[in-house]
Amino acid sequence: MLAPVRTLSIETGTCPMLSVQPTRGLVDEKFQIVVMSLLPNQEVTLHSIHLSEDKDFWEAFGHYKSDEHGTVTVVKEESLGGTYEGIEPMGLLWSMRPVPGSRGGLRLRKRDVLTPMVVHISVYDGHLTQGFNQKTALATCETERWYMAPGVQRVDVREKGVRGTLFLPPGLGPYPGVLDLWGGGGGLVEYRSALLASHGFASLALEYLAPDELRTADVDSTYFEEAYQILQNHPKVHKDRMAMLGLSFGSAITLIMAAYSKVIKPKCCVCINGSHVVPVNKSLFEVFEEMKKHVNKLQVNEDNQVIHRHLILPIPSDPTLKVDVGRIKCPILLVNADDDQSWASVESAEDMEMMMKIAGNHHLLEVLTYPCAGHLIEPPYTPHFRASNFILQDTKEKIVMLWGGQTKPHAYAQEDAWEKILSFLQKHLYFSSNSAVKAKL
Structure with a gap:
């Protein structure tokens, strides 16, 4: 697994930390996402992106505000906007859609079950709705979603x-x-x-x-x-x-x-x-x-x-x-x-x-x-x-x-x-x- 990418926050002088657990799991297994070392009540965007086997990019994103400790716990806190809203631990997967400018009529399906669906999850400062590839993430993690468990x-x-x-x-x-x-x-x-x-x-x-x-x-x-x-x-x-x-x-x-x-x-x-x-x-x-x-x-x-x-x-x-x-x-x-x-x-x-x-x-x-x-x-x-x-x-x-x-x-x-x-x-x-x-x- 790629190590999480962390960028120094000028406002706090600290490196925000993004945790996605498990980093490797079955596609029907929930993951837990936590962002730490933010400013209290800081507005951030959690963003997921996946490159399909058809070479199309799919993304989802949710808008969050950190608590008084500078933490966002996705399983407990609601997304205030984005491709999904509310307390939705798996919203970064089920609300995925083709990135702007993609071909029409796409459907995301896994053909090679011997390889995982790889999803990159990042946290950005502010509530963003576009231009993610032009911004620098505060932190990034990679997670693997498998259809085949070991030994199958x-x-x-x-x-x-x-x-x-x-x-x-x-x-x-x-x-x-x-x-x-x-x-x-x-x-x-x-x-x-x-x-x-x-x-x-x-x-x-x-x-x-x-x-x-x-x-x-x-x-x-x-x-x-x-x-x-x-x-x-x-x-x-x-x-x-x-x-x-x-x-x-x-x-x-x-x-x-x-x-x-x-x-x-x-x-x-x-x-x-x-x-x-x-x-x-x-x-x-x-x-x-x-x-x-x-x-x-x-x-x-x-x-x-x-x-x-x-x-x-x-x-x-x-x-x-x-x-x-x-x-x-x-x-x-x-x-x-x-x-x-x-x-x-x-x-x-x-x-x-x-x-x-x-x-x-x-x-x-x-x-x-x-x-x-x-x-x-x-x-x-x-x-x-x-x-x-x-x-x-x-x-x-x-x-x-x-x-x-x-x-x-x-x-x-x-x-x-x-x-x-x-x-x-x-x-x-x-x-x-x-x-x-x-x-x-």
Whole structure:
């Protein structure tokens, strides 16, 4: 770690000190920031900056006033302004945004989970809102945020036509298994699975939308069943303690598999901002062809951002047009955002509740709904993206997708939902929540 940079303060004749602890931790672990040796009641700005793997700079900042001892303790004191306000220990992460002059439509995502997200945190004299790179910081620290705890194994999976990455917790196991499905953006997204393995779950991040290598016409229920069995049959995985976790379109697949598959029999499922309104017994190509028929329902706002949620509205009453969730025999956790502009997740959850009540399996359903949160509910302290660049899988059109949400409530949703997801998985995949093995840095 770089040593903290400290600059002599002319006013006090002392060197302000900045402490960020831990300097190395998991991305869902809170840090504590303290600034000492300031003047009493001195106005300062705490600033974070991160260079993404796409070579874009992201920043956040908060305005503070030191106490009578010349100290700022972020966990106790409120930010008076900046990219976040109030007592927010992690505001310097979740309120990050591209620096002024950056490209439009950016989204911050970690591709290489073998390396940390490095964030430089600095303290400046006065309440600043811009021009940080032209000012001299009073002190600077560097912190590393990891998705993989020490000892977690990353294993490429290229077997029986299945593509993905398996993350295994340290030790002999066996561990509960989680099949991890991302949404319609496609590609292989590893960071959530890496973090799940850091909390004691063997997690397979599955790639199922990769136009250059996986033809959607060849991806149907058997592909997901093969992936499930590969995970289930791994010697470090407890074959009778398996779950599926899906976000967005991945939730639809999770519901289909849980309702209809004779191979996939999960102990529980987690669905984040998804829907049961999707053709069943179809290949992905057929699903997207069916979705193309409804593109006239897409809406565009005044900022030319696409609102996707109307594609499945109104929720059909015809049972043949949606997953028969009454067939599901395992506990399901639905995590929904009430400002989801990409998918009609709240309306879908209401319909699912009704269907499951009629079928007599409503006791298996747990629904979390977060006010003013948007579609992309990710691991804690991930910056909020109200809109970003996106390629529609059904038309291959490049657009700016409106995800929805407001920054502060969305940050709360991500932190609270992640804690409840881990608790849900521990409850149903371990004998008790206390038996879960959590790897620590």
